[in-house]
Amino acid sequence: MPNNLKEYDALVVGSGPNGFAAAITLQQQGLRTLLIEGAETIGGGMRTKPLTLPGFQHDVCSAIHPMAMASPFFASLPLAAFGLSFTYAKYEAAHPLIGQETAFLQRDIYQTASSLGVDRQTYLDLIEPVSQHWEALAKDTLGPLHFPENPLLLAQFGIKALLPAGRLAQRFKTPQGRALWAGMAAHGIQPLSNYTTSAIAMVLLGVGHRYGWPIPVGGSQAIADALAAYYKSLGGEIQTDTWVHDIRALPKHKILLLDLTPKQLLNMQGLELSESYKRQLSRYRQGMGIFKVDWALSEPVPFKDARCQHAGTVHLGNTFEEIAENEYRTAQGQLVKYPYVLFAQQSNFDPSRAPLGQHTGWAYCHVPNGSTADRREAIENQIERFAPGFKDTIRAAATMNTREVEAYNPNYVGGDINGGVMDIHQLYTRPTWSFTPYRTSNNHVYIASSATPPGGGVHGMCGFHAAKTALKDHYPNLSTI
Template sequence: MSTTCSAVPKLATNPTRTRSTPTADPPGVAARPGWARPTAPASSCRTLRAGTDTGPRPGRCSRRATPRLAAPCTARVVLRPQHREAPVPTDVVVVGSGPNGLAAAVTCARAGLEVVVLEAQETVGGGARTLDLGLADGVVHDLCSAVHPMAWASPFLQEFDLAARGVELLTPEVSYAQPLDDGEAGIAYRDLERTVAALGPDGPAWRALLGPLAARPDVVVGVGLGDRRSIPGGLLPTGVPTALRYALGLVEQGTPLWTRRFRGHVAPALLTGVMSHAIHPLPAVPAAGAGLLLAALAHAGAGWPLPRGGSQAIVAALRADLEAHGGTVRPGHRVASPADLPPARCVLLDTNPRTAVRVLGDRLPARRRRALERFRYGHGAAKVDFVLSGPVPWAHPEVGRAGTVHVGGSQEQVAEAEAHVGAGRHAPRPTILLSDPTVVDPGREVGGLRPLWTYAHVPAGSDVDVTEAVTAQVERFAPGFRDVVVTSRCIPAARLVDHDENYVGGDISAGALDLVQMVARPSASVDPYRLAEGVYLCSASAPPGPGVHGMAGWFAARRALRQVFDVRRPPALAPGVPA
């Protein structure tokens, strides 16, 4: 969710809330809008004895008695402008209802604060929404995210406890797969040893690289999903060896050394497919960081699960908890000017830096503004949603059991495709991510029709309809795919921003994942979340970056609680536990 306003509301310093109490009009005096009638002091107007004069002198009540008929004195009513009290400020306003925005809102609401979430779209959830696109009756598609390894691995979502809130994570036996031209395929089973056996001679090398990381996912997640400013969770006292292995893996797989570990072509292709999630030329250290984290999670815990019913289940759980603690969500509320934001003591922006600059206007310090204006956005993704009459007819049958398929071929072919995109060109054979949710969630099939979720890597800002390119690339590894396609819809990279305003040019990572921005995200500063007094960035443009994990929102909200509201102890998140 994004905004286009020039300033944030004036932050209140006094938490005491006051509201004016209307007073009745004096008898016989008509009300006038914007004016109030003062009550005359008791001493200025008395009931006089019989025979005294009640006629007042101009401008004041008469106090001198004259032999007149007895009557009560009446004061002249003087109309004065009514004092207009400032609107009562909300404690916290969150702009954007993606997972990070909702994580921030939940954290603040559980601390006892009044929270309002403003969302430009008519539906809540940002990139984690599940919608009926009108392609087939009852068939719903995930708008952006579909597969959620962070749903069980994220420290925020672990504490929030999705399972206790009725969110069912369905884990496929095959976490991900990489089909190849010769009919072979790399298969990453959730069971590490089964994967090792399937990779043949390269199996032991796969185990040596990923086994220690999968054994301590808390350490890898602590490093990968940290705030880049503090000691990662799980590191001390026993996680240092695992962290060192992770760091060595980044150096190996993020540099030209990436070809030296494996002897065959299947294992390197399988790992390269995971690293392609970064949408970045390969090899690269940031891509290796994301790839090794995801590859380790594929062999640990719940693997790469899909929420039953779609990504919206995660959003619904977050929203329900927010509202249970007094929070409010306002869909269809685009923040286009300062008047669109209610007064607030604290503002949390689940937006990209470009939008944040517009929102803050002159409140943003000049140095901070310049830093945010230098923020770089990444390459694009074009979304193609299909409706199929049956499963994808993969040449290798085990690929059909995977919750996620990386479609691109060998390591060299994927690297070539990513190099094209990095140079601003469309790859003849683009890298594609694909998921058929019915592999683990048969309820997503309606009347014999099922959704197929795909996106292709393309240059930033591309307005090209890639439906044919995606169809041809899938057909390459699944002959007969065209025969099961009932209908489809493409959202070019340039139009993704219409569905989530953080996706500038189709950048679904909300910022380039290069080496500098892996650390200095959104800029090089001691506190990457605090933008101005009482204003915080809580989106994927802040650490730790993209993914449905809620960590950026959690980190930003905890800082806001401490710095604005002097709440030193973060609230508990688990259901049934007092905040």
């Protein structure tokens, strides 16, 4: 455990992006802080390890980072000065179709729109306002419910964003437009018939045009390492290999911020939470889980459409109708033949990931929460539909089912990497119905994980807002950020 002889203004438990965001925000204000991590290494969902063969570096969880540059918190940090650099693919994302032309998300919004033919204006009407006004939108969307700074802009966005992705898909006439939309919306890990599923598609497309989808050089661990270096430069302290089960064993502190899920809060000793608050936490709902595969490959993936090799991310699910049906069935607890697969090929753009001439592959599909079914064959069969001969390039593979995903990072309950389903009932009212969801019933304890607004993703905004709330409550003279 940490040195109990020292005293801190604030302790932060969990070194994922939100834990670092909370710790950095507090340390920037001159507080004495300690960041505590249970695992032997920092990073949470930002870790890179040799999971298959020597020389192959695989991102254990997050891989491509659409929100890295779009996050107001990350954008405010001098991370480049602390070793972080990004590379970019020619195409941010590709969506191949069987018997049809591939759809591509390109940095240039007009090239993307024009490639969709008759859907050009539909695409621009939907996505161009997000791309053009993202900084203003981010202030009103990447945080808790509040009176908006830009009410008209937010209303224009929200009218569309709150709709089911299936509803807005009806505006697209081409298979490419509908498929591109489906692949983006499915990042939300819920049926496309759910309200609010249009929001994530609009954001991912909009920020893709604004900032691209960055690939961290050296792996996702590079983000964590840069955050740690900057945090330490401010005087912050980090303690790893320290699982916290009882907060009474921690050093003396004034406030405690937990980058943890409701499930973990309920199991932690010494928090002194009220019974009513604990009942609210117990009603928190998890979303679908994931099954993940990493591959060491002898050569680039042999996509039928060779242009897909120039995309950082490839969405594999074929048509809108196929993706929508399979996501719905998965949410109902079924295992589908051809699951929607998110595939990344970082080594095509960052040669440090694999030995010369060889490559890495990274993919996951959605599964029922807590499922222990082995979906490697289903994922590889889905890839083979669009890249015949893929299996022949495999030298080695490593898999993780939902239990193993949760064991790796307890925040991923049942394999749920979004920290709880982000449907209309839990988009902003997470983990409880409150305008200040970062507060718990103990006025010295705050929750700073993706179980708070704005939810899952490598952006740090949950931890940033939790820290701002704690500063306002306990250090109002410092709460100027």
